[in-house]
Amino acid sequence: MPNMMPVMVALWSALLASALVLLVFAGARALSGRLGHPPWASPVLTGAIATALLLAATGIPLAWFSAATQPLRWLLGPALVALALVVEANAGLLRRSALPVLVAVTGGTLVGLASAIVMARWLGLGPDLAAAVSTKTVSTPFSVAIMMKVGGPVELAAAMSVTTGVVGALTVMPLLRRLGFRGAGPALALGVAAHIVGTDWLTRRDARAGGLAALAFVIAGVILGLLVPAIWPWLAA
Amino acid sequence: MAVRKFLQGHAPGVALCIALAEAGRWLAAALALPVPGAVIGLAAYLALLLTLGERLAWSRDGGRLLLRWLGALLVPALVGLGARAMLIADAALPLVLLLVTTTLVTAVATALLYRLAGGGDS
Known part of the structure; x- marks a missing residue:
């Protein structure tokens, strides 16, 4: 009879790590709600910081955590499929x-991609960071899926997407209003530029505009999902 | 009882999303398509929803459950960033400049293109 011990240990590790992430995320979401859902308190961001601090405080190795949370990363694919509902x-x-x-x-998605590539080269960013910012214009589940597909820097790309979402949610609407844009245009712009974080912020203030933003971030994700892997050899060169 | 009811309501939709994501992954690998399999799965689910409509209602609760916890699924990827913290710290200023500038340029371009393409305010 084969030794089942390693399988059981892996299973328990996955259950423990997943439960930890889900609990911390639920706490982060509750905190965000208490604060009135400001963009800077994005549950993804605060949840990740809290989890990292918890791992550091308890001395749990990052390698163990990464291996044990593989089932959660795998579920990202089905969750991305569910975006069809949006x-x-x-x-x-x-x-x-x-x-x-x-x-x-x-057009906005292509401008986002091109401007990130041009600025990364102009500012002399290293190859990993330059590759990571190529998907900053799309929501994190899409940037993670793209980087997993091409073998790019998944963690860096996820961080760039989340940070872009926070930056966009804080700055896009005030700028567009100042420039005289009203109605559907700014909602679409927020969806493309600030994806889930911006969409969440807008939906809580105007459900219809939030729907437009949601539509925009999913379409933008599909466009870069098709485009970035095709041009990846050139991007990574 | 409550667990059973929850599973009956959500499991079919989650299972469908898993099946479509895996089918997309298989198709992308078999045809050497340069597209994430989940994006193919998303397109397939959307096509099914638009053609079958209410006949696919049984899948919605499961799909919405995945969307509600989508953020939690991203946490492990961000926590893994700890190993690259120095890389980001070394390039903090150019990164902030890039993220702010390109985000605003992208937003203005999107809003402008919407107006130029004849989109109305409502």
């Missing part, structure tokens, strides 16, 4: 103004 919920909005929405989101 597009379906806003299909009416898309049908009514398909051309301007698709032109704006596609």
Whole structure:
């Protein structure tokens, strides 16, 4: 009979680590709610910081945690599939103004990609950071999926996407209002530029505009999901 | 009883999303497509939702459960960043400059293109 001990240990490790992450995230989400859901208190960001501090305080090695949370990382794929529900919920909005929405989101996403690549080279960022910022214009689940596909720096790309979301949620709307933009345009812009963090912030203030932002961040994710792996050899060179 | 009811309500939708993600991954590998498998799965689920409509209602609760906990699934990737902290600290200033500038440029370009393409305010 084969020794089942390593399998049992791996199973218990996965259960413990997953429970820890889910509990910490639930706490981070509750804290964000108490604070009125400000962009800087994004539960993903505060949850990650709290988990990292907990690991450091208890002396749990990062390598053990990374291995034990593989099931959670694997579930990211199915969760990304579920984003189809967001597009379906806003299909009416898309049908009514398909051309301007698709032109704006596609164009904005390409500008985001191009500007990040150009600035990374201009500022002399190293290859890992330059690769990571190429997916900053898309939401974290998409940037993680893209980096896992191409073998890029997953952790760095995730951090760039989350930070971009926070920066965008804090700055995009005030700038666009100052420039005289109103209505659907800024909502789409927030979805492309600040993805989930910005969309969450907007949805709590204006559900319809939040729907537009959600539509935008999913379309942007699909566009870069198709584009970045195709140009990856050039990006990573 | 409550656990059983929860599983009956959510498990079918979660299972469908898992099946579509894995099918997408298999298809991308088999055809050597340069696309994350989950993106193919997303497109397939959207096509199913738009064509089958309410006949796919049984999958919605499970899908929404995954979306509700999507943020938690991203935490492990960010925690792993601890090993690259020095890399980020060394390039902190250029990174902040890049993130702020490109985010604002992207937003203005999107809003401008929407207006130029004939999009209305409402």
